[in-house]
Structure formats: structure tokens, C-alpha cells
Amino acid sequence: MTHDSIKLFLESFKILTDVEINSFIQMLTHKLFKKSEYFSKEGETCKQVAFVLSGSLRSYYNSDKDEEITYCITFPNSLVTAYSSFLTAQPTQENIQAIAETEVLIIQKMDFEVLIQQNPNWVYFLKTIAEQQYIELEKRIFNLQKSDAVKRYANLMKNQPEYIQKIPLQYLASYLGISQRHLSRIRKEFTF
Template sequence: MIKKYLQSFHVLTDDEIENFIQLSTKRNLNKSDYFIRETETCQEVAFVQTGTFRSYYISDKGEETTYCITFPNNLMTAYSSFITGQSTEENIQAITSAELLIIPKNKIDGLALKNPNWLKFMKIVAEQQYVELENRIFKLQKKSATQRYIDLLKHQPEYVQNIPLQYLASYLGITQRHLSRIRKEISF
């Protein structure tokens, strides 16, 4: 899976990809385990082989807001903490049991120092993160909750059923009651 994912960027050679895989380690997480918690500093990137994660923050009122859901075959990290070396304000928690491939920041930095292809790859990933963030903001501001839910069903139908209602509602920016009404109205 990771090999196919890295090949899809059309930047890295097979040897470079194999080197990356050699530098990574496997980590299994149970449902509700954390990849990272608020106040920690993120020093690694994970490739999600199996499982689903939610990224959330806690408001000053103590309310959890899920702002990102990560599905299999994607990279995952507390990105701003990873870049800045400062503590994170987010929590990344497994919604289901999960298997990750982990690579530490110092090894990624080492790859980038030795090979310009890794710099190109990292640039592409950063650009994709920005585009995803922008798309998320536009969806929240321009699309109805029903449209956002339908989009999620179209792109991740097999995983949506595994996400607890409260996390899914928070991600969509609506109440659980509103999401229940939307689900009843939509028949796929």
C-alpha cells in the first residue's frame, strides 16, 4: 500500500521508496488509542495502512471538535507541530483499531538533505495539505450539511459507517440530531 501511495506522486524512484520503507517501523493502535495528544511535540509521520483516525481539539469550554478524519492509505501527522517543533493543540485518536507505518522526523530530514526528490515530494505533500484545508473551509462555508454528508459518502462510503455519530456530526459542523435527520432523508 505505501509503495503504491508513494509511486502515485511520480517523484520517487523505486529504490528511494524502498529506502523509505526500510526506515519505517510498524505500530498497531487499538480503538481509542492516541497517535498524539495535545501539548506533545510531533516527531513522526504515519502512513495509515488500516484504520480510521479523527483529529480534534478541545475548546476553552471543554468541548471536542473533530476537524479532520484520516482514512487508510494516507499520511498523517500533527503537521504544524511537525514543522515547527512546537507542541500541538490537536489530538489524533484512532476511531478503529489501526496499523501504521511510522517514520521519524530526523530520518525524513536526512532523506531530504541527501536527495532533492524528497524535497519535491515534501513540497507536493505540503501543497496538498493546503489545498485540503482550503477545500474544507469552502465546503463548510458554501455547502449545506446534507451536501457535505453526501460528499463524504461518495468518497469514503465503506468507512463512514464506522465513525461514531458524535465525531461525524462534529466533523460536518452539525448536531447529532441534525445528522440523524440527514441520514433518514438520504437513501443510497
């Protein structure tokens, strides 16, 4: 069942009651994104959060040279949104696009706000998520600055082996902060 994954995810925080989780689940809508379809586009205001059931999404922005810079890849059992846009109700500067066919559960911001008004546990949950996102961002920055590309690729292989081969080379190289040619050389060092 599609709701089992989100239920386990929410339960893992040990913040919300079964009643609170079930209220959340009732507000979710199911959506399937085709490869290359967008969850969120630059210039739009993001008013929803998605929980990824299968597939993967990439978050990217366009550089001054009009290059697409992939800075985040979201895998199953994770939440995704254009976070600053979601919080501020301002247009986003990022794009969130399906790398492959991706199945998600979506909650609208207005529904989430109802939950927050009804119960302070949701405020604590959001605080916990925000803290986790900050820690992940910090790890990513340190990883890019301290580790070489081989170690970054090895780490991704260790944590997401089933998806690494499905991500197009140009997105993966951008995410790792290297050229496609360099990534091709690194991949030859790993046996699948």
C-alpha cells in the same frame, strides 16, 4: 503485504525513484492503534508521520467550552501527522486519536531528515504534500461555508462509503459542523 500500499502511494507522485522509495520503506515501523488510542496528544511534540493502512483517525482540538471539535478524519492510504508541530518542533494543540483499530506505518522525523539531506527529490515530495494539504484545507473551509450539511454528508458518503458507518455519531457530526440530532435526520435520508 503492508508495504505495497505505501509504495503505490509514493509512486503515484512520480517524483521518487524505486531506490528512494525502498530506502523510505526500510525506515518504516509498523504499529497497530487500538480504538481510542492516541497517535499524538495536545501538549506533546509530534516527531513522526504515519501512513494509514487500515482504520481511521480523527484530529480534534478542545474548544474554550471544553468541547472536542473534530476537524479532520484520516482514512486509509493517507498520511497523518500533527503538521505544525512536526515542522516547528513545538508542542501541538491538536489530538490525533484512532476511531477504530487502526494499522499504520510510521517514519520518525529524524529518519525523514536523513532522506531529505541525501536527496532533493524528498524536498520536492514534501513541497507537493504541503500543497495538497493546503488545497484540502481550503476545500474543507469552502465546503463548510458554502455547502449545506446534506451535501457535505453526501460528499463523505461518496468518497468514504465503507467507513462512514464506522465513525461514531458525535465525531462525524462535529466533523460536518452540525449537531448529532441534525446528523441523525440527514442519515435517515440515505439508504445503505
